[in-house]
Amino acid sequence: MEPTVPFASLEPGSCVVHQIGAAKVLIARIGDTVHATSAICTHARVELAAGPLAPGCLVECPMHGALFSPVDGSVHEGPAVTALKTYPARVVDGVVHVDVGEDGAARPATPSPSTPGARPSLASWGRPAR
Template identity: 40%
Template sequence: MITACAVDDLPPGESVRVDGKPAIAVFNADGEFYAIDDTCSHQDASLSEGWLEGCFVECPLHAALFDLRTGMPTCLPAKKAVRTYPVVVRDGVIYVDTGGREAVA
Protein backbone atom coordinates (compact mmCIF):
# COMPACT_ATOMS: atom_id res chain seq x y z
CA MET A 1 0.00 0.00 0.00
CA ILE A 2 1.11 3.52 -0.71
CA THR A 3 0.10 6.74 0.99
CA ALA A 4 -1.79 9.12 -1.28
CA CYS A 5 -2.62 12.01 1.07
CA ALA A 6 -4.64 13.03 4.11
CA VAL A 7 -8.43 12.98 3.68
CA ASP A 8 -8.48 16.68 4.61
CA ASP A 9 -6.13 17.44 1.70
CA LEU A 10 -8.52 16.00 -0.91
CA PRO A 11 -11.88 17.81 -0.81
CA PRO A 12 -14.90 16.57 -2.80
CA GLY A 13 -14.53 17.12 -6.54
CA GLU A 14 -10.73 17.18 -6.41
CA SER A 15 -7.93 14.79 -7.33
CA VAL A 16 -4.29 14.17 -6.52
CA ARG A 17 -1.55 12.50 -8.54
CA VAL A 18 0.72 9.96 -6.86
CA ASP A 19 3.96 9.66 -8.82
CA GLY A 20 5.34 6.22 -9.50
CA LYS A 21 5.37 3.47 -12.10
CA PRO A 22 2.59 3.78 -12.97
CA ALA A 23 1.42 7.18 -11.75
CA ILE A 24 -1.94 6.93 -9.99
CA ALA A 25 -4.77 9.47 -9.81
CA VAL A 26 -6.86 9.52 -6.63
CA PHE A 27 -10.27 11.21 -6.72
CA ASN A 28 -12.79 12.34 -4.11
CA ALA A 29 -16.16 11.84 -5.80
CA ASP A 30 -18.63 13.28 -3.28
CA GLY A 31 -16.94 11.58 -0.33
CA GLU A 32 -16.10 8.32 -2.09
CA PHE A 33 -12.43 7.79 -2.94
CA TYR A 34 -11.29 6.12 -6.16
CA ALA A 35 -7.85 5.39 -7.62
CA ILE A 36 -7.02 4.71 -11.28
CA ASP A 37 -3.99 4.84 -13.55
CA ASP A 38 -3.28 8.52 -14.11
CA THR A 39 -2.49 8.19 -17.82
CA CYS A 40 -5.36 8.14 -20.32
CA SER A 41 -5.43 4.93 -22.36
CA HIS A 42 -6.02 6.90 -25.58
CA GLN A 43 -3.03 9.22 -25.41
CA ASP A 44 -0.57 10.43 -22.78
CA ALA A 45 -2.63 12.83 -20.70
CA SER A 46 -2.93 13.08 -16.92
CA LEU A 47 -6.41 12.09 -15.79
CA SER A 48 -5.80 13.78 -12.42
CA GLU A 49 -5.92 17.04 -14.41
CA GLY A 50 -9.29 16.11 -15.92
CA TRP A 51 -12.81 17.18 -14.96
CA LEU A 52 -14.67 15.16 -12.35
CA GLU A 53 -18.44 14.67 -12.57
CA GLY A 54 -19.91 12.19 -10.13
CA CYS A 55 -18.03 8.92 -10.64
CA PHE A 56 -16.59 9.92 -14.03
CA VAL A 57 -13.46 11.78 -15.07
CA GLU A 58 -13.07 13.48 -18.43
CA CYS A 59 -9.62 13.41 -19.98
CA PRO A 60 -8.33 16.97 -20.46
CA LEU A 61 -6.82 16.19 -23.88
CA HIS A 62 -9.55 14.65 -26.04
CA ALA A 63 -12.56 14.44 -23.67
CA ALA A 64 -12.60 10.65 -23.25
CA LEU A 65 -14.75 9.82 -20.22
CA PHE A 66 -13.77 7.09 -17.71
CA ASP A 67 -15.86 5.45 -14.99
CA LEU A 68 -13.83 5.68 -11.77
CA ARG A 69 -15.49 2.52 -10.40
CA THR A 70 -14.47 0.26 -13.28
CA GLY A 71 -11.84 2.15 -15.28
CA MET A 72 -13.92 1.60 -18.43
CA PRO A 73 -14.18 4.38 -21.01
CA THR A 74 -17.74 5.46 -21.74
CA CYS A 75 -17.08 7.28 -25.01
CA LEU A 76 -14.54 7.69 -27.78
CA PRO A 77 -11.77 8.31 -28.46
CA ALA A 78 -10.66 5.99 -25.62
CA LYS A 79 -11.38 2.31 -26.22
CA LYS A 80 -9.24 0.66 -23.55
CA ALA A 81 -9.89 0.70 -19.80
CA VAL A 82 -7.45 2.11 -17.25
CA ARG A 83 -6.54 0.05 -14.20
CA THR A 84 -8.40 0.69 -10.95
CA TYR A 85 -6.94 0.26 -7.47
CA PRO A 86 -8.55 -0.43 -4.09
CA VAL A 87 -8.54 2.56 -1.75
CA VAL A 88 -8.37 2.31 2.04
CA VAL A 89 -8.98 5.20 4.44
CA ARG A 90 -7.43 4.71 7.85
CA ASP A 91 -6.92 7.30 10.60
CA GLY A 92 -7.65 10.17 8.22
CA VAL A 93 -5.16 9.02 5.58
CA ILE A 94 -5.92 7.72 2.08
CA TYR A 95 -3.95 4.64 0.99
CA VAL A 96 -3.89 2.96 -2.43
CA ASP A 97 -3.34 -0.78 -2.74
CA THR A 98 -1.08 -1.13 -5.77
CA GLY A 99 -0.86 -4.90 -5.48
CA GLY A 100 2.88 -4.79 -5.03
CA ARG A 101 3.55 -2.40 -7.90
CA GLU A 102 6.20 0.21 -7.29
CA ALA A 103 4.92 3.71 -6.49
CA VAL A 104 6.30 6.77 -4.78
CA ALA A 105 4.01 8.84 -2.56
Protein backbone atom coordinates in the same frame (compact mmCIF):
# COMPACT_ATOMS: atom_id res chain seq x y z
CA MET B 1 -0.80 -0.16 0.68
CA GLU B 2 1.08 3.09 0.30
CA PRO B 3 -0.01 6.30 2.04
CA THR B 4 -0.75 9.11 -0.41
CA VAL B 5 -2.68 12.29 0.39
CA PRO B 6 -4.72 13.33 3.44
CA PHE B 7 -8.37 12.53 2.87
CA ALA B 8 -9.30 15.98 4.14
CA SER B 9 -7.26 17.58 1.34
CA LEU B 10 -9.58 16.06 -1.27
CA GLU B 11 -12.67 18.08 -2.12
CA PRO B 12 -15.73 15.91 -2.79
CA GLY B 13 -16.10 15.56 -6.57
CA SER B 14 -12.45 16.15 -7.33
CA CYS B 15 -9.32 14.19 -8.04
CA VAL B 16 -5.55 14.43 -7.66
CA VAL B 17 -2.67 12.69 -9.33
CA HIS B 18 -0.10 11.02 -7.10
CA GLN B 19 3.06 9.14 -7.90
CA ILE B 20 3.70 5.82 -6.17
CA GLY B 21 7.00 4.43 -7.30
CA ALA B 22 6.74 4.09 -11.07
CA ALA B 23 2.96 4.35 -11.03
CA LYS B 24 0.93 7.53 -11.64
CA VAL B 25 -2.28 7.18 -9.68
CA LEU B 26 -5.47 9.17 -10.00
CA ILE B 27 -7.21 9.45 -6.65
CA ALA B 28 -10.81 10.63 -6.81
CA ARG B 29 -13.21 11.45 -4.04
CA ILE B 30 -16.92 10.95 -4.66
CA GLY B 31 -18.97 11.77 -1.61
CA ASP B 32 -17.04 10.21 1.24
CA THR B 33 -15.47 7.40 -0.70
CA VAL B 34 -12.13 7.36 -2.48
CA HIS B 35 -11.24 5.55 -5.67
CA ALA B 36 -7.89 4.99 -7.35
CA THR B 37 -7.09 4.29 -10.97
CA SER B 38 -4.14 4.67 -13.26
CA ALA B 39 -3.69 8.37 -14.09
CA ILE B 40 -2.56 7.66 -17.64
CA CYS B 41 -5.22 7.86 -20.32
CA THR B 42 -5.38 4.56 -22.17
CA HIS B 43 -5.79 6.37 -25.47
CA ALA B 44 -2.88 8.77 -26.05
CA ARG B 45 -1.10 7.88 -22.77
CA VAL B 46 -1.59 11.46 -21.57
CA GLU B 47 -1.54 12.15 -17.86
CA LEU B 48 -5.03 12.90 -16.57
CA ALA B 49 -5.42 16.22 -14.82
CA ALA B 50 -6.19 16.96 -11.19
CA GLY B 51 -9.18 19.12 -10.41
CA PRO B 52 -12.96 18.94 -10.27
CA LEU B 53 -14.55 15.86 -11.84
CA ALA B 54 -16.59 16.34 -15.01
CA PRO B 55 -20.42 16.15 -14.78
CA GLY B 56 -21.51 12.63 -13.82
CA CYS B 57 -18.45 12.19 -11.56
CA LEU B 58 -16.23 11.32 -14.50
CA VAL B 59 -12.61 12.01 -15.29
CA GLU B 60 -12.08 13.85 -18.57
CA CYS B 61 -8.81 13.52 -20.44
CA PRO B 62 -7.50 16.99 -21.22
CA MET B 63 -6.27 16.08 -24.69
CA HIS B 64 -9.00 14.28 -26.61
CA GLY B 65 -11.83 14.33 -24.11
CA ALA B 66 -12.17 10.64 -23.24
CA LEU B 67 -14.39 10.21 -20.17
CA PHE B 68 -13.63 7.53 -17.57
CA SER B 69 -15.35 6.44 -14.40
CA PRO B 70 -12.93 6.80 -11.51
CA VAL B 71 -14.94 4.09 -9.72
CA ASP B 72 -14.30 1.19 -12.08
CA GLY B 73 -12.08 2.83 -14.70
CA SER B 74 -14.61 2.18 -17.44
CA VAL B 75 -14.80 4.33 -20.58
CA HIS B 76 -17.95 6.42 -20.80
CA GLU B 77 -17.10 8.23 -23.99
CA GLY B 78 -14.39 7.83 -26.64
CA PRO B 79 -11.90 8.06 -28.10
CA ALA B 80 -10.42 5.67 -25.51
CA VAL B 81 -11.57 2.04 -25.74
CA THR B 82 -9.65 0.47 -22.85
CA ALA B 83 -10.62 1.03 -19.22
CA LEU B 84 -8.25 2.59 -16.74
CA LYS B 85 -6.68 0.04 -14.42
CA THR B 86 -8.13 0.36 -10.93
CA TYR B 87 -6.27 0.00 -7.63
CA PRO B 88 -7.59 -0.80 -4.15
CA ALA B 89 -7.85 2.35 -2.05
CA ARG B 90 -9.01 3.13 1.48
CA VAL B 91 -8.65 5.75 4.15
CA VAL B 92 -6.44 4.81 7.11
CA ASP B 93 -6.01 7.31 9.91
CA GLY B 94 -7.19 10.14 7.69
CA VAL B 95 -4.76 9.31 4.88
CA VAL B 96 -5.72 7.75 1.55
CA HIS B 97 -3.80 4.50 1.04
CA VAL B 98 -3.49 2.89 -2.39
CA ASP B 99 -2.14 -0.47 -3.41
CA VAL B 100 -0.58 -0.34 -6.88
CA GLY B 101 0.91 -3.81 -6.59
CA GLU B 102 3.65 -4.51 -9.06
CA ASP B 103 2.92 -1.35 -11.03
CA GLY B 104 4.91 0.61 -8.47
CA ALA B 105 8.09 -1.26 -9.23
CA ALA B 106 10.44 0.20 -11.77
CA ARG B 107 9.62 -1.69 -14.94
CA PRO B 108 12.00 -2.62 -17.66
CA ALA B 109 11.91 0.23 -20.16
CA THR B 110 9.19 -0.44 -22.70
CA PRO B 111 10.57 -0.41 -26.22
CA SER B 112 10.66 3.25 -27.16
CA PRO B 113 9.43 4.23 -30.62
CA SER B 114 12.83 5.77 -31.13
CA THR B 115 14.63 2.47 -30.56
CA PRO B 116 16.05 1.52 -33.95
CA GLY B 117 13.98 -1.23 -35.46
CA ALA B 118 11.21 -1.03 -32.85
CA ARG B 119 7.68 -1.80 -34.06
CA PRO B 120 4.25 -1.31 -32.50
CA SER B 121 2.69 -4.31 -30.84
CA LEU B 122 -0.18 -5.93 -32.65
CA ALA B 123 -2.29 -5.16 -29.57
CA SER B 124 -1.64 -1.44 -29.86
CA TRP B 125 -2.50 -1.54 -33.53
CA GLY B 126 -5.88 -2.94 -32.57
CA ARG B 127 -6.36 -5.44 -35.39
CA PRO B 128 -4.33 -7.38 -37.88
CA ALA B 129 -4.20 -6.24 -41.45
CA ARG B 130 -6.57 -8.07 -43.76
